[in-house]
Amino acid sequence: MYADTVTQDRLVTKPGFLLPCFFLSSVVFFFAGFGDSFFGHLLAPVSGDPETSGRFGDFAVAVTLAMLFTANVVALSFVPWVIQVVLVWLELLGLFLLFFYSFDLSIEFIERKIWFMISRGLFTTLYVSAVSIAIASAIAIVGAVAKLSSNGFAFAIASFYTSFFRGLPLLMQVYLIYLGLPQLGYVVDAVPAGILALSLCYGAYMTEIFRAGIESIHKGQWEAARALGFKFPTTMRKIILPQALPLIIPPTGNQFIAMLKDSSLVSVIGVWELMFLAKTLGQKEFKHLEMLITAALIYWALTIVLEIIQARIERYYRQKK
Amino acid sequence: MKIIQHILFSVALVLTGANFALAGDTLDRVKEAGVLKVATDADWAPQSFLNDDNEMDGFDVDVAKEIAKRMGIEIEFVTPDWTVITSGNWAGRWDISVGSMTPTAERAQVLEFPGIYYYTPASFAVHNDSSAQSKVDLNGKKIGACTACTYEFYLQHDLNIDAEGAPPFSYDVTPGEIVSMEDPAILFDNLRLGDGVRLDGMIDSLPAIRSAIENGAPIRVLGTPAFYEPLAIAIDRGDKEFHHALKDIVQLMHRDGTLSRLSEKWYGIDYSKSSN
Numbered sequence: 001m002y003a004d005t006v007t008q009d010r011l012v013t014k015p016g017f018l019l020p021c022f023f024l025s026s027v028v029f030f031f032a033g034f035g036d037s038f039f040g041h042l043l044a045p046v047s048g049d050p051e052t053s054g055r056f057g058d059f060a061v062a063v064t065l066a067m068l069f070t071a072n073v074v075a076l077s078f079v080p081w082v083i084q085v086v087l088v089w090l091e092l093l094g095l096f097l098l099f100f101y102s103f104d105l106s107i108e109f110i111e112r113k114i115w116f117m118i119s120r121g122l123f124t125t126l127y128v129s130a131v132s133i134a135i136a137s138a139i140a141i142v143g144a145v146a147k148l149s150s151n152g153f154a155f156a157i158a159s160f161y162t163s164f165f166r167g168l169p170l171l172m173q174v175y176l177i178y179l180g181l182p183q184l185g186y187v188v189d190a191v192p193a194g195i196l197a198l199s200l201c202y203g204a205y206m207t208e209i210f211r212a213g214i215e216s217i218h219k220g221q222w223e224a225a226r227a228l229g230f231k232f233p234t235t236m237r238k239i240i241l242p243q244a245l246p247l248i249i250p251p252t253g254n255q256f257i258a259m260l261k262d263s264s265l266v267s268v269i270g271v272w273e274l275m276f277l278a279k280t281l282g283q284k285e286f287k288h289l290e291m292l293i294t295a296a297l298i299y300w301a302l303t304i305v306l307e308i309i310q311a312r313i314e315r316y317y318r319q320k321k
Numbered sequence: 322m323k324i325i326q327h328i329l330f331s332v333a334l335v336l337t338g339a340n341f342a343l344a345g346d347t348l349d350r351v352k353e354a355g356v357l358k359v360a361t362d363a364d365w366a367p368q369s370f371l372n373d374d375n376e377m378d379g380f381d382v383d384v385a386k387e388i389a390k391r392m393g394i395e396i397e398f399v400t401p402d403w404t405v406i407t408s409g410n411w412a413g414r415w416d417i418s419v420g421s422m423t424p425t426a427e428r429a430q431v432l433e434f435p436g437i438y439y440y441t442p443a444s445f446a447v448h449n450d451s452s453a454q455s456k457v458d459l460n461g462k463k464i465g466a467c468t469a470c471t472y473e474f475y476l477q478h479d480l481n482i483d484a485e486g487a488p489p490f491s492y493d494v495t496p497g498e499i500v501s502m503e504d505p506a507i508l509f510d511n512l513r514l515g516d517g518v519r520l521d522g523m524i525d526s527l528p529a530i531r532s533a534i535e536n537g538a539p540i541r542v543l544g545t546p547a548f549y550e551p552l553a554i555a556i557d558r559g560d561k562e563f564h565h566a567l568k569d570i571v572q573l574m575h576r577d578g579t580l581s582r583l584s585e586k587w588y589g590i591d592y593s594k595s596s597n
Contacts, residue, residue: 284371286533
C-alpha cells in the first residue's frame with residue numbers, strides 16, 4: 001500500500017478509541033458467558049464460586065478479559081511492525097489451539113493414527129494433485145492456443161470445454177467421470193477417475209490463465225518473429241512462452257494450492273487420501289473430531305509451505321524483471 | 322471429419338446404453354486374476370472399519386475373507402461410496418459387495434443377491450436426556466437416517482424387502498422430518514450433541530448403536546427393534562455361474578456354523594438365523 005508520510009497521533013492514545021474498544025469487548029465477553037469457565041475459576045476469590053455466581057460472575061470475567069484485551073492492543077501498538085505481526089499470529093494461534101483443546105480431544109488417539117494419515121493420506125493427496133496439475137497444464141496450453149486461434153472449429157471446442165468444466169461443480173464431475181465413463185466401456189479405477197476429473201476441471205480454469213498470459217505479450221513480438229521467418233511453434237516456444245511464463249506461473253501455483261484442497265472431493269469414490277482417512281479412521285472409536293482436526297492441520301501446514309514456495313517463485317520472477 | 326464421426330459414435334453409445342464390459346464373465350475374470358475384489362465400507366464399525374493396524378476389519382470383512390478362502394483365491398478390498406455400490410452397473414470394477422446389503426425389490430433390479438448371510442435388527446436410538454419411552458413417541462420428530470439405505474426407506478414408509486424368510490414388520494414411526502446423511506457415523510455425532518439439538522432420534526442397525534454406546538456415546542436404544550432385515554452379499558447382474566457358486570458357499574457357511582461363529586465374535590450374539 002501507499003506509505004503515508006503524514007504522522008498522526010497513535011490511535012491507541014486516544015480515549016475515543018480506547019473506551020469503545022473496552023466497552024465493546026466487555027459486551028462481547030459478557031454475552032459469551034464465560035462465568036462458569038476456566039476464567040471463572042481463576043477469578044473465584046473475587047467473584048465467588050463460578051457455579052453460583054451467575055450473571056455477576058459473567059460480568060466480572062467479561063470486565064477482566066476486556067481489560068486484558070485492551071491492554072494487549074495498547075501494548076502491541078508500541079512494538080515494531082514485524083514483532084506486531086509475529087505476536088498477533090502467535091496470539092491467534094494460541095486462541096485457536098485453546099479452542100481445540102476445549103473439545104477434550106484424545107491426543108493419544110491422534111498420535112496413534114497420524115503417521116498413517118501422513119504416509120498414506122497425505123502422500124495420496126500430494127501425488128493425485130501433482131499429477132493432476134501437470135496434466136491440467138498440458139491441457140491448458142493446448143486450450144489457450146485453441147482459444148486464441150482464428151480457426152472457428154478449434155475455438156468452439158476449447159470454449160465449449162472451458163464453459164462446461166467451469167460451469168459444473170467439481171464433485172459432480174467426479175461422479176460423472178467415475179460413473180459415466182464405464183457406460184462407454186472405459187472402466188476407470190477410482191484414482192485415475194479422480195485425477196481425470198481434477199485435471200479436466202483445473203485445465204479449464206488454467207486455460208484462461210494461459211490465454212491471458214499469452215495475450216499479454218505485445219503484438220509486435222509476433223510481428224518481429226514473423227519478420228525473422230519463425231513458424232508458429234518456434235515463435236511460441238522461443239519468444240512468446242518465455243515472456244508469458246512469469247505471468248502464468250504465480251496463478252498456476254495458486255491453482256495448485258486450491259487443487260490440494262479440492263482433491264478431498266475424490267474421497268467420495270473411495271480414494272484413500274487425507275479427507276477419506278479423516279472420515280474413516282476415527283469411526284470405530286467415535287473420534288471423528290480428532291481425525292478431522294488433525295487432517296485440517298495437515299492441510300493447513302501443507303498450504304503454508306506451498307504459499308512460502310509460491311512467494312519465492314513470485315519474488316524470483318519479479319527480480320528477473 | 323473423423324473427430325465428428327468419433328463423437329457421434331460415442332454419443333450413440335451413450336444413448337443406446339451400450340456396455341462393453343461384458344456381463345456374465347465375472348467368475349472367469351475372478352478365477353483368471355486369482356483375486357476377489359470386494360466392495361465394502363471403511364466407515365461402518367463393527368461391520369467393516371479400519372482397525373488399529375489400519376487394515377480392513379469387521380464382520381463383513383471376515384465373511385468376505387472366508388468366501389475368498391473357500392474359492393481358493395486372494396482378496397482385495399475397495400471402498401467406494403455406498404450409493405455407488407447400490408446403484409449397480411459395476412462394469413467389472415469389483416466383483417462382489419459384502420456390505421450388509423438389504424435385498425430390496427428396487428435394488429434387485431440392478432443387482433443380484435446370491436445369499437443372505439445374517440439378519441440384523443434395526444432400532445431407534447435417542448439421547449440419554451430424551452423423554453421418549455417408546456417408538457411412537459418419535460412421531461412428528463426429527464429423525465436421522467443414512468441416505469438411500471433401508472433405514473431411510475423405512476422412515477419414508479417405502480421399504481420393500483425382496484427376500485425369502487424376511488420377517489414381517491409394521492411402520493410404527495412417522496417422522497416429522499427425516500434428516501438424511503450420507504455417512505451414518507455423522508448421525509451419531511449429531512445425536513450425541515444433545516436431545517433435540519440436531520436430532521430427536523435416529524435409526525440404524527442395533528449392532529452399530531450398541532457399538533456407539535460401548536464407545537461412550539450418551540445415547541440409548543429406544544424400545545424393541547423396528548424391523549429385522551435380511552442382509553445379503555450382492556453381485557452385478559448376469560453371471561449365473563458366479564451366482565450359484567456364491568449361493569453354495571453361503572449355504573455351506575450357514576450349515577457348518579462359520580457364520581454363527583463370526584457373528585458371535587463380532588456381535589456377541591448369533592444373528593445368522595432369522596428366528597431371533
